[in-house]
Amino acid sequence: EVQLVESGGGLVQAGGSLRLSCAASGFTFDDYAIGWFRQAPGKEREGVSCISSSDGSTYYADSVKGRFTISSDNAKNTVYLQMNSLKPEDTAVYYCAAGNGLGCYYYEYDYWGQGTQVTVSS
Numbered sequence: 001e002v003q004l005v006e007s008g009g010g011l012v013q014a015g016g017s018l019r020l021s022c023a024a025s026g027f028t029f030d031d032y033a034i035g036w037f038r039q040a041p042g043k044e045r046e047g048v049s050c051i052s053s054s055d056g057s058t059y060y061a062d063s064v065k066g067r068f069t070i071s072s073d074n075a076k077n078t079v080y081l082q083m084n085s086l087k088p089e090d091t092a093v094y095y096c097a098a099g100n101g102l103g104c105y106y107y108e109y110d111y112w113g114q115g116t117q118v119t120v121s122s
Contacts, residue, residue: 002026002111006096009116012086018118020081022096027111029053033099034079036070037106038092038118047104048094049081059104064090086120094118 008020035050049070093115101108
């Protein structure tokens with residue numbers, strides 16, 4: 001059974017930090033890219049950061065470059081998103097997803113977690 005479980009969301013003040021975790025199971029981790037996506041009310045789901053578990057290549061949305069860092073622990077089948085210098089506009093539901101493409105577009109991803117809420121207060 002393919003399963004992705006996000007954790008680590010919460011409420012933080014602007015300028016604070018959170019680390020999100022995505023625990024994956026039920027598939028060959030090295031064959032997939034893992035992505036973090038977010039969706040704010042009234043907005044389209046966007047790719048925040050994606051990583052290939054095979055070669056470690058990464059992508060970051062322009063809006064989070066220099067503030068967010070994606071990393072993986074293949075032994076634990078887990079991908080992390082370290083979020084620093086958080087801004088109110090980062091407020092969204094954050095989802096992790098697995099796919100076998102090379103990009104960071106939502107339609108390239110096949111398996112999705114349930115999401116975790118991140119709220120940044122000003």
